[in-house]
Amino acid sequence: MDLLTGDEIKGHRRTPLSYIESSVCKRALAERLAAYQPDVIHLHNFYHTLSPGILAVLESYCKQHSARTVMTAHDHHLLCPNSGMCHYQRGRMQPADASRLASVAYLLTRRWDGRSISHSLLKVLQHVWNYRLHKRRRVIDCVLCPSRYLKRMLDGLGMPTQLLPFPAPRSTSVPSKPDGPLRMVFSGRVEPEKGLAEFLESLPESFAGTLTIVGEGTELDRCRDICTRRGIQERVEFVGLRPHDETMSIIGASHLLVLGSLCAENYPMSVLEALSLGTNILVSNFGGTKEIVVASGVGFMFDPFDPESVETSFNDVTASFERGELNQFDVSAFLAQRSEANYVAGLLSAYRGERASTQEKLGPAA
Helix, strand or coil, X not given: CCCCCHHHCCCCCCCHHHHHCCHHHHHHHHHHHHHHCCCEEEEECCCCCCCCCHHHHHHHHHHHHCCEEEEECCCCCCCCCCCCCEEEECCEEEECCHHHCCCHHHHHCCECCCCCHHHHHHHHHHHHHHHHHCCHHHHCCEEEECCXXXXXXXXXXXXXXEECCCCCCCCCCCCCCCCCCEEEEEECCCCHHHCHHHXXXXXXXXXXXXXXXXXXXXXXXXXXXXXXHHCCCCCEEEEEXXXXXXXXXXXXXXXXXXXXXXXXXXXXXXXXXXHHCCCEEEEEXXXXXXXXXXXXXXXXXXXXXXXXXXXXXXXXXXXXXXXXXXXCCCCHHHHHHCCHHHHHHHHHHHHHCCCCCCHHHCCCCC
């Protein structure tokens, strides 16, 4: 197996033009393919650095060598100029309307990047140039989708897809939960799309418990200010970035993991890690987080854009905790279905061009 990343390409420099189509990365990939001559090319998050222009190189190579191209869809890049499938309206993040993404007019009249209009335009240009004008998605023989949610959306483009969730973590022993008040945890990037600030705004002022925030990001100061203004700073602890093992210990010692993303998540590993540690979940009621709740039969959901929904769901969590039921669940079958062995088998079937046979074993669809 050989690996090519943007870090090892000499002379590569991110510019607006290279973001749309990088000639340096295309040349580097062509040279690597000629030297290694793979039978299968597996793509991961290539567009940020290498640019979608490399798909033209892959198309030429695959035609000459009868090779196969497989891509893992970690986000919504193939569907939307914004990989989180959201846009910005009056500074506020909003989910994109999936039914209107085929319209170039819709793409041009939305702001797809929160930094500036020029950043937004670049994202639109990259998307339109590569996928609308040059139709470069056609080189991908199979898109591996961790969630049914994303698979359905890519099926709508007519793309060949296969449902293949990432392996779920399996804990050898589920840690016991501490006595005392409800312990909540947020683990991830503290960025606008994660909805942490909105959750802190909507959290009932009188909530009995604590919230530990693991992670850093551009929204950190805003979240601290909200806690101070609302007088809940003594119950919300910001611990910054932590090593993975320490983060898992914090999640395992919590009763509830919170993830109120404003954009649809694909397959958030933090949610699966929480379930494997016997920690319940409170998540947004759409996308991959909803799918995990439905498939596992565990968890609580809310509309992150509706403060009343947050309060109602949090009250349900509190009632379950007070009854002693919040952490009394069994997801062993759900996790076993998402084993490493099943993942490898699905991966090999995609490489061989075979139809996967495990999709219906993964629990009900959302």
